[in-house]
Structure formats: structure tokens, C-alpha cells
Amino acid sequence: MTEILAEASPTRSVSKAGATDNAAAQGARGRPPRPAWLLAIVLTGQFMALLDVFIVNVAAPTIRTELHASGAGMQLIVAGYTIAYAVLLITGARLGARHGHRRLFLLGVALFTLASLSCGLAADTGQLIAFRFVQGAGSAMMLPQVLSLIQRTYTGSSRTRALGAYSAVLASGAAAGMIVGGVLVSADLYGLSWRPVFLVNVPIGVLLVALGLRLMPRDRRQAGEGSRGLDLPGLLLLAAAVTLFTVPMVLGQDQGWPLWCWASFALSAVLAVVFGAYESRLARRGGAPLISPVVLRAPGMPRAVARIGLSMAVNGAFLLVLSLHLQSALGFSAQQTGLAFVPMAALFGVIGLNWQRLPARWHGALAPVGLVLAAAGYLGLGLLLRGGGDGGAALYVLTAACGAGVSMAFSPTLTRALATVDPEHAADASGLLATTSQIGMLTGIAVFGAVYLGGAGGAGAHMAAHSLWITCLALGGTAVAAVGTGLVRPRR
Structure with missing residues (x-):
């Protein structure tokens, strides 16, 4: 696992020459x-x-x-x-x-x-x-x-x-x-x-x-790749929406579809709409959705x-x-x-x-x-x-x-x-x-x-x-x- 973490530096050059050098280095290593x-x-x-x-x-x-x-x-x-x-x-x-x-x-x-x-x-x-x-x-x-x-x-x-x-x-x-x-x-x-x-x-x-x-x-990093931010607010909104949808989906049947399942579905739908609106606004502002x-x-x-x-x-x-x-x-x-x-x-x-x-x-x-x-x-x-x-x-x-x-x-x-x-x-x-x-x-x-x-x-x-x-x-x-x-x- 240590070797995996050590590889693929995020700051690797994106130039054509750098890509060529990397390929040559790989070839040199066999x-x-x-x-x-x-x-x-x-x-x-x-x-x-x-x-x-x-x-x-x-x-x-x-x-x-x-x-x-x-x-x-x-x-x-x-x-x-x-x-x-x-x-x-x-x-x-x-x-x-x-x-x-x-x-x-x-x-x-x-x-x-x-x-x-x-x-x-x-x-x-x-x-x-x-x-x-x-x-x-x-x-x-x-x-x-x-x-x-x-x-x-x-x-x-x-x-x-x-x-x-x-x-x-x-x-x-x-x-x-x-x-x-x-x-x-x-x-x-x-x-x-x-x-x-x-x-x-x-x-x-x-x-x-x-x-x-x-x-x-x-x-190998391609031009423009990796410069996009992680969009943490979007990730949190999406994760919350998917969680609120999937949990009642997998547990609801056995529990007889109690009220909390339907409340969870409703909140998931609300968060999905909020996520869509946030991502659209971010894209219009030139951000990275x-x-x-x-x-x-x-x-x-x-x-x-x-x-x-x-x-x-x-x-x-x-x-x-x-x-x-x-x-x-x-x-x-x-x-x-x-x-x-x-x-x-x-x-x-x-x-x-x-x-x-x-x-x-x-x-x-x-x-x-x-x-x-x-x-x-x-x-x-x-x-x-x-x-x-x-x-x-x-x-x-x-x-x-x-x-x-x-x-x-x-x-x-x-x-x-x-x-x-x-x-x-x-x-x-x-x-x-x-x-x-x-x-x-x-x-x-x-x-x-x-x-x-x-x-x-x-x-x-x-x-x-x-x-x-x-x-x-x-x-x-x-x-x-x-x-x-x-x-x-x-x-x-």
C-alpha cells in the first residue's frame, strides 16, 4: 500500500516532452x-x-x-x-x-x-x-x-x-x-x-x-486535468441525497415501510433538487461542478x-x-x-x-x-x-x-x-x-x-x-x- 501511495505525483508535468520522457523511463525499467x-x-x-x-x-x-x-x-x-x-x-x-x-x-x-x-x-x-x-x-x-x-x-x-x-x-x-x-x-x-x-x-x-x-x-496528468476542485459542498449534498434514498430502499421492505422511510425519500428528493441548483449555479460562475x-x-x-x-x-x-x-x-x-x-x-x-x-x-x-x-x-x-x-x-x-x-x-x-x-x-x-x-x-x-x-x-x-x-x-x-x-x- 505504501508503494501505491508513493506513485503518480499530482504535480507531474503535462508537457508532451514530459510524457515522452515518462514513457522512455518506463521502457528503460522494462x-x-x-x-x-x-x-x-x-x-x-x-x-x-x-x-x-x-x-x-x-x-x-x-x-x-x-x-x-x-x-x-x-x-x-x-x-x-x-x-x-x-x-x-x-x-x-x-x-x-x-x-x-x-x-x-x-x-x-x-x-x-x-x-x-x-x-x-x-x-x-x-x-x-x-x-x-x-x-x-x-x-x-x-x-x-x-x-x-x-x-x-x-x-x-x-x-x-x-x-x-x-x-x-x-x-x-x-x-x-x-x-x-x-x-x-x-x-x-x-x-x-x-x-x-x-x-x-x-x-x-x-x-x-x-x-x-x-x-x-x-x-500521467493530461492538460487541465486535476485542476478542477473537489467540490466538497457538491459531494456532501450528493452523498446525503443518495444515502437518504438508499438506506430506506434496502431496509424499508423488512420493516414494513415505516414513516421514517417516506420522510427519508422526501428529504432525498429535496436535497437532489438543491444539489442540481447548486451545481448549475457553480457551472454558470465558471466553477468546477x-x-x-x-x-x-x-x-x-x-x-x-x-x-x-x-x-x-x-x-x-x-x-x-x-x-x-x-x-x-x-x-x-x-x-x-x-x-x-x-x-x-x-x-x-x-x-x-x-x-x-x-x-x-x-x-x-x-x-x-x-x-x-x-x-x-x-x-x-x-x-x-x-x-x-x-x-x-x-x-x-x-x-x-x-x-x-x-x-x-x-x-x-x-x-x-x-x-x-x-x-x-x-x-x-x-x-x-x-x-x-x-x-x-x-x-x-x-x-x-x-x-x-x-x-x-x-x-x-x-x-x-x-x-x-x-x-x-x-x-x-x-x-x-x-x-x-x-x-x-x-x-x-
Whole structure:
């Protein structure tokens, strides 16, 4: 960690000669920039961090039993990571632009790895909750840098392929978390029960830091970069607004949506308006707002934000609801539940990596077609399981269709939006879209989870199947509504 802190001086020269000298110095040390290695390192880090959003869902029943956790304690174990991650994402993006994306990425990996070790060794509920929050903070430092590093390292078709890999990993991480969590819990490695879902991150994180220090090109300041202030008032307003939104989203369902949840939502909305007004005023005065207006005005960016938010909302909700239904209503084991998502995760990745191989004239139609396909998958799955059965082989076909549809919507939307953003604004775009994805997922889980649990609550398999059908109808309707985001054309 000391070596990470020592690198990437903020006062490094921005001249062309200085950049050349730096590259030559790297070559003299035998460590020139290696774009292929950089992509492998940052995407592995991203995948590792995204797994932890969902991996604990599968392990939650075992954790609760062994640690004797209360309902509120269990919610914070599951949600603490997500709350810290969502609240600090924009901050992580801005710190990366100010102090170096490589430096912040490696610091984030190191913090995440230490927190994962601590989670795996936690002796009680309080310790596990605290370390989950630290894990989320590490992810918030790490993940915004991934997109910024890709934007800076790759150009042309290479950037398109790298962004395809980025979106495939980002979109499939949640499904993979369900799979890996189920396998690890069922395997009960060395009698450690749930602990390997955290400890598995430790050797991976150590390897990533070691490789990153050796193979990732050092941070180089570009002209005008880093001169933007940190905008502390904006950071505080945004963090408060996101916190007041995310906390009731993750805790409200289990507590029956008490009054404090609605008061928190209302105050979050007020602070969001205040944040928007403050940032607009700061930009008019020639200051440095938290998110550059250039990013917000980029062609297709507002539409991308809406579509990505809705896509992640239905995707996150579907993963949670189907997992609950398979385990609680149909009696699937953790491993069986995880394996049910294998086709979905596989198609996410395949489509995310290969959609750009299709003729360019088809690219604009991929998102709406994908959303319609996802809607059909949700409705088909709801009908299949409506009678209380497990669906047989058709279950896997329909989950694959859902994964393919969301990937067709998510990956091209993300890549096409980022193509309009210059590399110097990559940090802003990264923070904005990552936060949109996270808040969309949180909202979907809370809203659609409430729909399912409201009808399924301990009433037996038949009522649970009916509740799943209603939830799938709502998911399908939301996916179709997301198609409409492409029908609104921005003013030129």
C-alpha cells in the first residue's frame, strides 16, 4: 500500500516532452504500458467487487443461523456493502481524476481485499456489518477508475471491444455472484461454511495489486486535468441525497415501510433538487461542478442514463425474486439456485463481448429489441412457474432469454453513450453511469421485491407462484416502458 501511495505525483508535468520522457523511463525499467494486461487486471477487479453485491444473498440464511443475527443485522450485512458503494461512487470517480486513476484503483483493491479478509474472519454480526461497509468503500474507490482507464488507454475499435468487455462484466457480475455464492456455500470448504464467499477475494486481490504495480502504466496528468476542485459542498449534498434514498430502499421492505422511510425519500428528493441548483449555479460562475455539464449534455447521455437505470432495475429485481422463489417456495439448494443462473450469466457475457460484430446499421435497434426479448422472458417465466412447478429445462431457456435481452439493451447503450465522451471526462461519465446502475438495481430490488414478498409471504408454494407471476408481469411492463426512453429525442 505504501508503494501505491508513493506513485503518480499530482504535480507531474503535462508537457508532451514530459510524457515522452515518462514513457522512455518506463521502457528503460522494462515495464512499458501493456494495454492487454491493464484490461485483464481492471476487469478482474471489477468482477470481484461486483460479485459481492449479490454473493451474500445466497449465503445469507447460513450466515444468519451461525452468527445468530437479527433481521435488522442481517439486512445490514447484505445491504451495508451496497449502501457504502452507492454513496461513495461519485466521490471515488472524482478522487481518481484528481489523484490518479491507477493509484485509486490499486488502493481500492487493497482496501477491498483487507476488508474481505476481515469479513471472512468476523466473529459476530457487528464486526461483519462494519467490514461490509469498508468493502463497499473499497469498491467505490476501485470501480469508477475502470472505465476511466479504458477510455484513456484504448482508441477506435480497440476501445469499442474493451467497452464491450466492460459492460459484459458489469452486467453479468450480479448473476455470477448468485452462482459463485451457491457453489461456495454448498461446498462448505474445509468446514468454513459461509466464510469462503469473502475469503476467496483475498488471493485474487493480492495478485491484482502485485500485477497492477508491475504492469499497469503509471498515471500521467493530461492538460487541465486535476485542476478542477473537489467540490466538497457538491459531494456532501450528493452523498446525503443518495444515502437518504438508499438506506430506506434496502431496509424499508423488512420493516414494513415505516414513516421514517417516506420522510427519508422526501428529504432525498429535496436535497437532489438543491444539489442540481447548486451545481448549475457553480457551472454558470465558471466553477468546477461535480459532474461536468459536458457529460450531461453529451448526445444520448440522458437517454442512456434512463435506459441503464431501468435495465439494471429489472435485472437486479429478477435475480433476487427468482432466487427467493427457487429456494423458499420450490426448495432448491443454494448450489441448485446458483446453477439456475448459469445460462443467463453466460449469454450476458457472450452478447456483451460480441454485439459490435453485427452490422453497424443494426446497433441502434439492439437495445429496444433486447428489452422486448427480456420482457417476453419475464412473462414466459411467470407463466411457466405460475402453477407451482419448477419449470424443468424451460426454466434455463427463459432465464437465458432474460439475460440475453438485458445484455442487448445494456451493453450497446453504455458503449454508444461513452463514445460521445472525451477521455478527460471519463471520470465524470464513469461515476454517473455506475451510480445510475447501482441506484437502478437498488430501486428494482426494493420495489419488485416488495411486490413478490407481499403476495408470497409464507402462504405456501401456490401463492408464491401467483405472486411470482404478478411480479413477472410488472418486470415485463417495466422493460417495455424502457423501450420508450429511445422515443424521446433530445433537443439539438
